[in-house]
Amino acid sequence: MKPDISNGVLFENAAIVGVGLIGGSIGLAARRRGIVRRVIGVGRAEQRLMRAKILGAIDDYSLDMQAGVAEADLIILCPPVRLVIPMLEQIVESLKPGAIVTDAGSTKAEIVEQAEAIMPPGTFFVGGHPMAGSEQTGVNAARADLFEGATYVLTSGKRTDLAALSKLCEFAAALGSRVEILDAQQHDRAVAVISHLPHAIASALMQLTEDCHRRSGKAFQLAAGSFRDLTRIADSSPELWRDICLTNAGSICEAITGIQSILDELKVALDSEDEEAVESFFQKGKELREMYLRVTR
Amino acid sequence: MKPDISNGVLFENAAIVGVGLIGGSIGLAARRRGIVRRVIGVGRAEQRLMRAKILGAIDDYSLDMQAGVAEADLIILCPPVRLVIPMLEQIVESLKPGAIVTDAGSTKAEIVEQAEAIMPPGTFFVGGHPMAGSEQTGVNAARADLFEGATYVLTSGKRTDLAALSKLCEFAAALGSRVEILDAQQHDRAVAVISHLPHAIASALMQLTEDCHRRSGKAFQLAAGSFRDLTRIADSSPELWRDICLTNAGSICEAITGIQSILDELKVALDSEDEEAVESFFQKGKELREMYLRVTR
Numbered sequence: 001m002k003p004d005i006s007n008g009v010l011f012e013n014a015a016i017v018g019v020g021l022i023g024g025s026i027g028l029a030a031r032r033r034g035i036v037r038r039v040i041g042v043g044r045a046e047q048r049l050m051r052a053k054i055l056g057a058i059d060d061y062s063l064d065m066q067a068g069v070a071e072a073d074l075i076i077l078c079p080p081v082r083l084v085i086p087m088l089e090q091i092v093e094s095l096k097p098g099a100i101v102t103d104a105g106s107t108k109a110e111i112v113e114q115a116e117a118i119m120p121p122g123t124f125f126v127g128g129h130p131m132a133g134s135e136q137t138g139v140n141a142a143r144a145d146l147f148e149g150a151t152y153v154l155t156s157g158k159r160t161d162l163a164a165l166s167k168l169c170e171f172a173a174a175l176g177s178r179v180e181i182l183d184a185q186q187h188d189r190a191v192a193v194i195s196h197l198p199h200a201i202a203s204a205l206m207q208l209t210e211d212c213h214r215r216s217g218k219a220f221q222l223a224a225g226s227f228r229d230l231t232r233i234a235d236s237s238p239e240l241w242r243d244i245c246l247t248n249a250g251s252i253c254e255a256i257t258g259i260q261s262i263l264d265e266l267k268v269a270l271d272s273e274d275e276e277a278v279e280s281f282f283q284k285g286k287e288l289r290e291m292y293l294r295v296t297r
Numbered sequence: 298m299k300p301d302i303s304n305g306v307l308f309e310n311a312a313i314v315g316v317g318l319i320g321g322s323i324g325l326a327a328r329r330r331g332i333v334r335r336v337i338g339v340g341r342a343e344q345r346l347m348r349a350k351i352l353g354a355i356d357d358y359s360l361d362m363q364a365g366v367a368e369a370d371l372i373i374l375c376p377p378v379r380l381v382i383p384m385l386e387q388i389v390e391s392l393k394p395g396a397i398v399t400d401a402g403s404t405k406a407e408i409v410e411q412a413e414a415i416m417p418p419g420t421f422f423v424g425g426h427p428m429a430g431s432e433q434t435g436v437n438a439a440r441a442d443l444f445e446g447a448t449y450v451l452t453s454g455k456r457t458d459l460a461a462l463s464k465l466c467e468f469a470a471a472l473g474s475r476v477e478i479l480d481a482q483q484h485d486r487a488v489a490v491i492s493h494l495p496h497a498i499a500s501a502l503m504q505l506t507e508d509c510h511r512r513s514g515k516a517f518q519l520a521a522g523s524f525r526d527l528t529r530i531a532d533s534s535p536e537l538w539r540d541i542c543l544t545n546a547g548s549i550c551e552a553i554t555g556i557q558s559i560l561d562e563l564k565v566a567l568d569s570e571d572e573e574a575v576e577s578f579f580q581k582g583k584e585l586r587e588m589y590l591r592v593t594r
Binding site for chain 2: 211
């Protein structure tokens, strides 16, 4: 496939380990934009890799993890979040000197800490989190434009190699993303608040509503469009969210405690019929929402 | 205006006190469907009432509360929720024998209890909550189809007159709504969970995210579409939500405590790295969401 946008070749050989929605979309975008000379898909399911090749997400594939990554200058690990480190352990001995490894896991602190501890000298790990997705999964849902306008987080810490980080910045930007460089802990705290906690709340709200419905037989019938919108994300994969939560337990517990104590303030204001405090509670939310829309416009 | 759907005339004279979005839409729908012979708008702002008349929401208007309702068989009170009872107090002496009064307040227990206590013998109060709305307010946003497919709650308790309740059921159904009859307390508990708590959470989530953003400088930039959707309702009128919360404080505090303790379960599961419990937390939410979609389809 001919590149339609050329940013120049950033990597000669890239290996994508785990060619699903994210891995497949990275392959499609990188090949389409001509920023990687050759993309190898690495995995265990030959059918899926053949499909990825037909779709144009990869040039070729390998079922052998070690052989698949041996030639690669860039290795992108895209398995479920808790398999990033086990996957890295399998390939770490096969990396060529100067190889840059990144991942696409939703949480970063655990992964970066463990990855940095096992990378051989002369090879580099930079944590990555392309914040794009879809209701669908698998390479059939992959799209070359999945990252356009999306935020792509790369982590930076004391042990991060700056040359590798710069190269990955260029790569992520060339995929069409808005790149944000964050400390891994800082990333995990932020996503706990803006993504993981909202998912937990959606599930909790369904549980509370069901309890109310069971007692009165009516709650669900009264739920209008806003309830439906709010709880849409309760319909996510329990396994996926189990893994995300378990790899970010500290920050999520902190976020839960945080929102519990903000809600406590409202309870106190209501208990004491403090009109001003109740109004100010909603006033703050409204102002912050307006500020947020300005910041992210 | 000729009725385009005729359910037969249910009331000869109706008075709508407070002709804004809800009152105006009731007027438009009732006139369009020919279920009320004559609709009088009652209020203080002549400009707005003139506008309501031009829009076809009312046949005529009165600036005199007492005179405006004196002829009415049906009186619909549509002020902000905390003004329903003060408004009723003003008109209660002027009601004609057999008059049915209803309201459109978002909370019901306080209003119904206080209203029933002051209604003169031979007149009837039935609490109402048409669960429809719009981002906009005022009679200019009123629509004849606002209630089509929407839930219209009518309250029933020990003191509810069943003839008046039936008549209002017919009326609400003729507006195009799906009518639900609930005990006022039951209504308030349900809306605390499905509407008031979500609004409080959206505001609390904005506050928590701002706190995180202030400490790390990045949280808002990482927030994606789902966060934007979830916090959309934080952008609501603080005065409106103050009043709704203050008239439903008990149920809202109960709902806050409820969601806090469900979130506590997740914290415990995360603290103890209980994989099964974490997965089951999200599994429950997913199943209940599917059940809810089936129930309300």
